[in-house]
Amino acid sequence: MEYILQLYIFIVGTIFGSFFNVCIYRIPENKSIANPPSTCTTCNTRLKPIDLIPILSYLMSGKKCRYCKKEISPRYAAVEFLTGILFILVYNVHSISLETIYYLILVSLLVIIAFIDIDHYIIPDGIIIFGLATALILNILGIGIPIKESLIGAVICGVGMLILIHLIELIVKKEVMGGGDIKLFAMTGLFLGIKGGLLTIILSVYIGAIYGVGTILYSKLNNKEYNSMIPYGPFISVGAIIALLYGNNILNWYSNLFI
Structure with missing residues (x-):
């Protein structure tokens, strides 16, 4: 039963990781993280649900866009996998509790911040303000x-x-x-x-x-x-x-x- 729960937490983590990829890409460009829906960054084709399955879509597509055949950076899947693992680690320490949600929020912000900083050498104030306000509340x-x-x-x-x-x-x-x-x-x-x-x-x-x-x-x-x-x-x-x-x-x- 515990292994099933951890698998579920991992899957949830990868889903969030997929969303974090959107944040990492769009926030530095001052774009909305909600609209428009995800598209291929090369051919701008709107991605379908089959293209948005964390990790699996990347592997099933042969690590390429199904539409323009351009190679997809493995980092997208890596962020999804990393987030899934981190969600499990936080759960293992704090079990099912409100503290787990608290620390998952911190981990999520840190993942987004780390990769944005790697790409752009910046840490957006908006993310910091959101983190400060959330922790304070x-x-x-x-x-x-x-x-x-x-x-x-x-x-x-x-x-x-x-x-x-x-x-x-x-x-x-x-x-x-x-x-x-x-x-x-x-x-x-x-x-x-x-x-x-x-x-x-x-x-x-x-x-x-x-x-x-x-x-x-x-x-x-x-x-x-x-x-x-x-x-x-x-x-x-x-x-x-x-x-x-x-x-x-x-x-x-x-x-x-x-x-």
């Missing part, structure tokens, strides 16, 4: 974390990072982090509270450093020019997802090191 209603902890987490992570980044930029004389990243830290602090927000910051630094070192080594080994412009939103998103899924385990492990 739900916390006031007693869903998620206590409102006091939520607000303190947002201030510490948002204002704290704003001050820290400004100090670093005064020293190095160049921009090291965009305003969208700082707003995203504030949003994660509002959703995850003080501990979860701070853990997100720490994890994002480690993840970003590992990626940066790996990219530099790869570029040198292949005699390619290193692109120093790296979107930081994905690192924050991954850090926040790890924090909401495994934050307590990580903090307990860390505290046990000193006992």
Whole structure:
């Protein structure tokens, strides 16, 4: 029975992932995410229901548009699959509860933000505002974390990072982090509270450093020019997802090191 439930949650997650693909594509273009219906980005043909089955449509069509035969980016299916897996992981941690919905909203926003930042090096203010408002309302209603902890987490992570980044930029004389990243830290602090927000910051630094070192080594080994412009939103998103899924385990492990 549990496996059937998890399969159902995965399928629901892939459906949402399909919608997130629309958001990732349209939001940066300031287009409506509801209208017009989905079309092929190459031939502009309106897609039929058979073309919109998450993952399966991509595989059944031979990874190509059924109308113009242009190859479809595998990332569409990857986002659907990733979202399905994340939905299962959140369910496994929080079971069937209002908290599960709370954290699924955060995960959903993070997926959209991460891929938009990868493509356009921006984090749209509209998504951040929606996330801040949603977290605030739900916390006031007693869903998620206590409102006091939520607000303190947002201030510490948002204002704290704003001050820290400004100090670093005064020293190095160049921009090291965009305003969208700082707003995203504030949003994660509002959703995850003080501990979860701070853990997100720490994890994002480690993840970003590992990626940066790996990219530099790869570029040198292949005699390619290193692109120093790296979107930081994905690192924050991954850090926040790890924090909401495994934050307590990580903090307990860390505290046990000193006992």
